[in-house]
Amino acid sequence: MTSESRSSKQQLADEFRSFIDPQFVISDEETLKPYECDGLAMYREMPMLVVLPETVEQVQRVMRICHEKGVPVVARGAGTGLCAGAMPHKEGVVLSLAKFNRILDIDPVARTARLQPGVRNLAISEEAAQYGLYYGPDPSSQIACTIGGNVAENSGGVHCLKYGLTVHNLLKVEVITVEGERVTVGSDGLDACGMDLLALLTGSEGLLGVVTEVTVKLLPTPEVARVIMAGFDSIEKAGDAVGAVISHGIIPGGLEMMDGHAIIAADDFCQAGYPRDAKALLLCEVDGTEEEVDEHIAEAEAVFRKLSATSIRTSTSEEERALLWKGRKSAFPAVGRISPDYYCMDGTIPRRHLARVLLEMEKMSDEFGLRVANVFHAGDGNLHPLILFDANVPGEFEKAEAFGSRILELCVEVGGCITGEHGVGVEKIRQMAVQFDDRELAQFHSVKVAFDPKGILNPGKGVPTLKFCQEYRSIEHKQHKHEQAGAEHG
Amino acid sequence: MADQIQSLQEQVLKARAERQTLNIVGGGTKSFMGRTPDNDAATLSLAEHTGVVEYHPVELVLTVRAGTTLSEIEAVLAEEGQCLHFEPPRLGENGEGATIGGTLACNLSGPARPWSGSVRDQVLGLRLLNGQGEHLRFGGQVMKNVAGYDVSRLQAGAMGTLGVMTEISLKVMPKPATTATLVQEMPLDSAIDYMNRRAGEPKPLTGACWFDGKVYLRLAGARSAVEATAEQWEGEVFEGGDALWQQIRDLQHEFFAGDDPFWRFSVKSSAIMPSLDGPWLVDWAGAQRWYRGQATLRDLEPLALEAGGQVSLFRGGDRTGEVMLSQPEALKAIQRRIKQSFDPDGLFNPGRLYSWL
Ligand SMILES: Cc1cc2nc3c(=O)[nH]c(=O)nc-3n(C[C@H](O)[C@H](O)[C@H](O)COP(=O)(O)OP(=O)(O)OC[C@H]3O[C@@H](n4cnc5c(N)ncnc54)[C@H](O)[C@@H]3O)c2cc1C
Numbered sequence: 001m002t003s004e005s006r007s008s009k010q011q012l013a014d015e016f017r018s019f020i021d022p023q024f025v026i027s028d029e030e031t032l033k034p035y036e037c038d039g040l041a042m043y044r045e046m047p048m049l050v051v052l053p054e055t056v057e058q059v060q061r062v063m064r065i066c067h068e069k070g071v072p073v074v075a076r077g078a079g080t081g082l083c084a085g086a087m088p089h090k091e092g093v094v095l096s097l098a099k100f101n102r103i104l105d106i107d108p109v110a111r112t113a114r115l116q117p118g119v120r121n122l123a124i125s126e127e128a129a130q131y132g133l134y135y136g137p138d139p140s141s142q143i144a145c146t147i148g149g150n151v152a153e154n155s156g157g158v159h160c161l162k163y164g165l166t167v168h169n170l171l172k173v174e175v176i177t178v179e180g181e182r183v184t185v186g187s188d189g190l191d192a193c194g195m196d197l198l199a200l201l202t203g204s205e206g207l208l209g210v211v212t213e214v215t216v217k218l219l220p221t222p223e224v225a226r227v228i229m230a231g232f233d234s235i236e237k238a239g240d241a242v243g244a245v246i247s248h249g250i251i252p253g254g255l256e257m258m259d260g261h262a263i264i265a266a267d268d269f270c271q272a273g274y275p276r277d278a279k280a281l282l283l284c285e286v287d288g289t290e291e292e293v294d295e296h297i298a299e300a301e302a303v304f305r306k307l308s309a310t311s312i313r314t315s316t317s318e319e320e321r322a323l324l325w326k327g328r329k330s331a332f333p334a335v336g337r338i339s340p341d342y343y344c345m346d347g348t349i350p351r352r353h354l355a356r357v358l359l360e361m362e363k364m365s366d367e368f369g370l371r372v373a374n375v376f377h378a379g380d381g382n383l384h385p386l387i388l389f390d391a392n393v394p395g396e397f398e399k400a401e402a403f404g405s406r407i408l409e410l411c412v413e414v415g416g417c418i419t420g421e422h423g424v425g426v427e428k429i430r431q432m433a434v435q436f437d438d439r440e441l442a443q444f445h446s447v448k449v450a451f452d453p454k455g456i457l458n459p460g461k462g463v464p465t466l467k468f469c470q471e472y473r474s475i476e477h478k479q480h481k482h483e484q485a486g487a488e489h490g
Numbered sequence: 491m492a493d494q495i496q497s498l499q500e501q502v503l504k505a506r507a508e509r510q511t512l513n514i515v516g517g518g519t520k521s522f523m524g525r526t527p528d529n530d531a532a533t534l535s536l537a538e539h540t541g542v543v544e545y546h547p548v549e550l551v552l553t554v555r556a557g558t559t560l561s562e563i564e565a566v567l568a569e570e571g572q573c574l575h576f577e578p579p580r581l582g583e584n585g586e587g588a589t590i591g592g593t594l595a596c597n598l599s600g601p602a603r604p605w606s607g608s609v610r611d612q613v614l615g616l617r618l619l620n621g622q623g624e625h626l627r628f629g630g631q632v633m634k635n636v637a638g639y640d641v642s643r644l645q646a647g648a649m650g651t652l653g654v655m656t657e658i659s660l661k662v663m664p665k666p667a668t669t670a671t672l673v674q675e676m677p678l679d680s681a682i683d684y685m686n687r688r689a690g691e692p693k694p695l696t697g698a699c700w701f702d703g704k705v706y707l708r709l710a711g712a713r714s715a716v717e718a719t720a721e722q723w724e725g726e727v728f729e730g731g732d733a734l735w736q737q738i739r740d741l742q743h744e745f746f747a748g749d750d751p752f753w754r755f756s757v758k759s760s761a762i763m764p765s766l767d768g769p770w771l772v773d774w775a776g777a778q779r780w781y782r783g784q785a786t787l788r789d790l791e792p793l794a795l796e797a798g799g800q801v802s803l804f805r806g807g808d809r810t811g812e813v814m815l816s817q818p819e820a821l822k823a824i825q826r827r828i829k830q831s832f833d834p835d836g837l838f839n840p841g842r843l844y845s846w847l
Contacts, residue, residue, distance in 0.1 A: 107760070108690065109683070109686045109687065109760045111686075111759075131690070132691075132692075153636065154636045154640075164607065164611065167611075168607055177824075179820075183821055187756070187757075188757065188758035188797075188798030189800060190604060190608065190756060190777045191608060191610075193647065193800050193817075194814060194815075195645075195648040195651075195652070195825055195828060195843075196643050196646045197821070199640045199644055204639055208639075220689075220691055220692040220693075221692060246550060288715060289694065289718065291714035291717075291718045292712040292715035295713075348632040348633065350546065350551070351548070352549065380634050381632050381633055382634050415630075415631055415632070417630045417634075417637050419636050420633075420634035420635065421634055424636075428637070432638065436637075436638060439624045440638070443641070443831070443832070444639055446831035446832075447639050449827070450831050463638065
């Protein structure tokens, strides 16, 4: 760090300390350290400063100062993001919303909750439970991740197919603009006048504003939920079974698939009683009234049997349901146990291409010499391939990244997208150029400019600069040509 | 079935070269909405740009050209036992003319909206001609896609001010196996509370409205669940249920007849009724309230805000002034800049949504 930037850092910290509790303006290396990355720890950067304001007025002042000085601001919730979206900027300020952790109000009659952005996702449902209500989107990270982060990423969970993503469960947000203005977008009604800025802000990865309050819809807790676990001897059959259930007119509350590698890892991890010889496992949860669930469970079981499931087990108690889900919910840590590190991808595909995509992934796995385990939000086509690698082996992460990149390109090729719920951040910024052309990316940039003309909110994330894309495309192009030539000669 | 994209693109480029503003029209069934269209604008018609581009029932995804009518779409879906479960209003003569593009631009959804989501909620992606005549693709044809800003949903309610939507991908759903409607007499204030409380129960409710001293609840889903709930809840089974919900959806109900202006309050579902005498029809378990009467936006705005929501002049009345809730300066500035970013020359539907857009 040059002496000049050191002094501007000191100056900025002093200025923040004049209105924020000084202990919540962090400038020393040791205390800054935990903020250097989010859940994707392979990407790291030390911030200049971290601030943890306690009031919205303080957030506004931080924004005004940074805007005036052109200092980058990276908003941060719990830091569980998986795309390096909350990774700091080295000349910027991390604006942590951790102090905003209060549930402001639950309205059991209107079925809404008004929340500060740092409220944890699970805390909403825990608090709403006394009224027989819950909050729909349930990312696997729900114990830790914040509603502000969920809004910024448009997070999903296992219940998306039936209950939607974050964007479907929001009523309004309060946002601090880059100029430090406090605005409310949306309302307590279901639709608002004008362009749908609420939708635009949702999933905008902290690039358009800082969310300081969120009002969500709550849903009545279903009377019952039961889960069918069905094993299959091929991925194709399991894929067909997913389509068959849906064609039958049943929209399961959750519909998850695991491949053979994930089944064994999860079963070793928590003895869920999964069929270890199966090539694919489906977890199909049906929820609703007693009558509806009985009717749909019987139909779904019949569908699976007809499509020659090798094993079928249906939960008959809450304990059994929890056990069957436990394997799926701990799939990440389970895979973490069989490999020193894993890299989680997030592409989405039209389900009809599932078998092809998994097959090609197996081939790539051989080619790169890295194992891959698949857990899959089968209902909505969102794949989570977990690439296993060892960060201590030089070059292995780079290999995993290259493998991941090929998977995402394949997803786009079959008509899907590079990210279903984890966001672009820094991680997938190169693949943006695969999914979008330059004119589309330019349109994104001009939307960004409409909110943040100086580009100080989370710079370098979400949307690549056009120059960067051209370089990436030409490198990729050459590589592909090279590989194709190699394949022909081999 | 026809792909008119080339012609549409040419028309936009020509308009741009000639600085000619454009009034984008699908079936023309919603011309009564928004502010009075710009007189000098030339018409850009999507009526010929029709047809299903892709439909995969098993994926629950449909892609259609923007000029395709709702009746055509629903006929295609019905063959597979599926539907648009946001129940878009079939405006126009005999429910025929309304297109999917216009429905999204105006963000119109029917009685099931609180439970099934709105048209905006079901949009997965779209293609759009921007003001430079560039044909762009946003979102996708899959259920989940968080790459890039959500430009697709941004179009909902923008009334065509940002570009010409040419192709739309939507999530579709299975048709419910059974429906039943329950009716009982109840004063409006009690009905608001009653509808909200019923909506808080885990039952297959998909419609809740009040009109003329009666509250109507619609149940839809698995037969066993619908029948059991109809037994448990009070109220008579109402035989004309399907027709009633369709009339409300299409604004064909007697409440909507005549020339009095009507106003749409989109408010917190449990809010107490604004003190405003006149006929009301309350839908969406209290979240959408139709009011008929002579009034000014300025007078109604405080009432809507107090009820936690917004108000717009939906049909009739003076449409030369603003017809939508006024926006704070900061949001005006952002929306102007967004407009500028899509349509730098201000070609599309100028002044249709707000005088300043
Ligand atoms: C084990 C594990 C499992 C996961 N499972 C899922 C899953 O099932 N589904 C899923 O969708 N995701 C999942 N995730 C990803 C992650 O948890 C979500 O993206 C989550 O929403 C991030 O929330 P956070 O509070 O940790 O945000 P952070 O990681 O702190 O931030 C994420 C992004 O949001 C921005 N941001 C945060 N707060 C604000 C704010 N108040 N205003 C503006 N911008 C803000 C940041 O700048 C950053 O770009 C998982 C992560 C892990 C580690």
